[in-house]
Amino acid sequence: MGISIDKSILAIITTNQKIVPAGTNVFHCESQQEMFEITKNLEAILDGIAHALKDDLFIIVKH
Amino acid sequence: MSDNHFIYPILLGVAVGTAIRIYMLKTDYRQYPSYLHGKVIHLALGFIAAGLGTIIVPAIIKEEYTAITFLTLAASQFRDVRNMERTTLQQVDMYELVGRGNTYIEGIAVAFEGRNYLVILTSFVTTAAYLYLNIWAALIAAIICFFICRKLMSGNRLKDIVEINYIEPHFEGAGLYVDNIYIMNIGLPERQKEVLKYGMGFILKPKNFNAKITISNLGQRQAILYDVSVALGVYRDSGTPALVPLAKRDLEDGRIGIFVLPQTKEIEKALKVIANVPILENAIRVPSRTLSQGKQEQ
Numbered sequence: 001m002g003i004s005i006d007k008s009i010l011a012i013i014t015t016n017q018k019i020v021p022a023g024t025n026v027f028h029c030e031s032q033q034e035m036f037e038i039t040k041n042l043e044a045i046l047d048g049i050a051h052a053l054k055d056d057l058f059i060i061v062k063h
Numbered sequence: 064m065s066d067n068h069f070i071y072p073i074l075l076g077v078a079v080g081t082a083i084r085i086y087m088l089k090t091d092y093r094q095y096p097s098y099l100h101g102k103v104i105h106l107a108l109g110f111i112a113a114g115l116g117t118i119i120v121p122a123i124i125k126e127e128y129t130a131i132t133f134l135t136l137a138a139s140q141f142r143d144v145r146n147m148e149r150t151t152l153q154q155v156d157m158y159e160l161v162g163r164g165n166t167y168i169e170g171i172a173v174a175f176e177g178r179n180y181l182v183i184l185t186s187f188v189t190t191a192a193y194l195y196l197n198i199w200a201a202l203i204a205a206i207i208c209f210f211i212c213r214k215l216m217s218g219n220r221l222k223d224i225v226e227i228n229y230i231e232p233h234f235e236g237a238g239l240y241v242d243n244i245y246i247m248n249i250g251l252p253e254r255q256k257e258v259l260k261y262g263m264g265f266i267l268k269p270k271n272f273n274a275k276i277t278i279s280n281l282g283q284r285q286a287i288l289y290d291v292s293v294a295l296g297v298y299r300d301s302g303t304p305a306l307v308p309l310a311k312r313d314l315e316d317g318r319i320g321i322f323v324l325p326q327t328k329e330i331e332k333a334l335k336v337i338a339n340v341p342i343l344e345n346a347i348r349v350p351s352r353t354l355s356q357g358k359q360e361q
Contacts, residue, residue: 039251049305052237052250063304 006062010046013039013058032056068194069121075198076120076190079205080113080182081106083212087178101151105175108144112137112179116186120194134183141179148172160299161292161308166282170343174216181212221287222338224274225267225319229330232264232322242266244313244320254305258324261298263333265321273349275317280346284310287321287340294336296326 012019012026013035019026027042029035032055039058043050048060088105115137122130149172156162163171185208193201221227232241234255239246241264249255267287269275277283288308299306308323325333 036251036253040253043251043305044302047302047304049247050250050254051248058250 008062009059010048010062011042011060013042013060015056019057071198072190072193072201073117073121075193075201076117076186077110077113079189079201079208080116080186081110083185083209084109084113084178084182086209087181087212087216104147105144108141108179109182112141112182113186116183117190119187120190124194137183141176144179145172145176148175159289160297160301161289162285163289164282164285166280166343166345167286167289169345170286170341173344178212178216181208181215184208185212218344219342220338221267221278221340221342224271224342225269225278227334227337228266228268229334230264230266232259232262234259239322241311241320241322242318244311244318246309246311246320246322247307249305251305257298257306261324261328263323263325263328263330265323265333265337267319267321267337269317269319271351273351276348276350277342277346278319279312279317280343280348283343283346284319284321286343286346287337288323290340291321291323291325291333291336295323295329295333298324298326 009024012021012024013029014026015029015032015035017028019028027038029038035056035058039050039060042048042060046060046062048062051059051061053059084106088102088109115134119131119134122128149168152163152168152171153165156164156168185205188208189201189205192204230242232239232246234240234249237248237250237255239249239255239258239262244266249258267278269278288310292308297308299308306324308321310319310321312319321337323333
């Protein structure tokens with residue numbers, strides 16, 4: 001058993017170029033399609049849940 | 064009275080006690096499904112319990128009153144049964160896709176301990192009836208004990224306290240809803256499609272105030288999710304935390320929205336399973352019986 005992090009935002013995926021990284025990794029995407037792809041992969045890799053905050057803003061949260 | 068007089072009553076007491084334990088082991092198959100070795104352990108302990116219960120009567124007749132103190136040994140022995148059950152189930156629970164939850168586990172563990180005491184009681188009564196009356200009285204006593212045990216061991220079911228309705232889950236934006244109860248935020252359109260395809264929603268409407276408090280218990284809700292997942296399978300794997308069955312509460316009126324992802328989408332069967340979920344002893348609340356509540360109602 002390794003160390004696991006609970007209830008924290010692991011990554012931010014967005015097409016909004018104004019959002020800048022501030023403590024959390026931000027993945028900037030060109031299109032919404034690319035955003036869905038990256039979110040899907042990150043969800044599986046990080047073992048977290050992808051939540052949509054806005055149409056152009058996704059976060060991966062570990063619960 | 065020679066020692067031989069005791070042989071048949073003791074044998075009968077032990078046999079009846081063990082038989083009762085076997086019967087009670089059968090009734091809880093859903094809680095303790097297929098562990099053959101687990102069954103052997105409980106049969107052996109049931110046999111020991113039956114032996115202890117039986118021996119009390121000859122001990123009294125022989126005026127060996129101090130011998131009764133071995134019952135304290137029995138009590139600590141069967142408390143260990145509870146610990147054993149709890150540890151085993153907690154260990155196993157970590158590797159379930161949908162866990163039982165600690166409240167359910169505690170309920171099962173308590174039931175296992177309680178059953179052994181019922182076996183002791185049955186054996187005691189049967190042997191006493193045999194020795195003081197005759198074998199027919201003993202058999203009648205055994206049958207009465209059988210019905211008492213059955214009554215004591217069958218708790219209430221969910222259908223007694225709630226109305227259950229099927230409702231198709233739906234999305235409002237990224238939010239997943241069952242009726243008007245918010246379940247969770249699922250962002251990816253692909254996941255949303257999966258959830259709508261496999262997901263089932265149920266609304267549990269409590270019949271009274273006590274039921275409202277009882278089903279708000281998190282352990283009780285987990286028990287419902289577990290039972291449905293066992294009966295219908297679960298569309299889930301490790302590494303897909305988004306596909307998790309959840310039960311959320313409507314804060315306004317205490318209704319519970321159940322969201323599950325079964326492998327087979329059989330509404331009738333799911334309704335039946337939910338209706339038969341046991342009400343966990345540790346979740347039962349009867350605030351209406353307390354004085355303060357009575358005053359409030361007046």
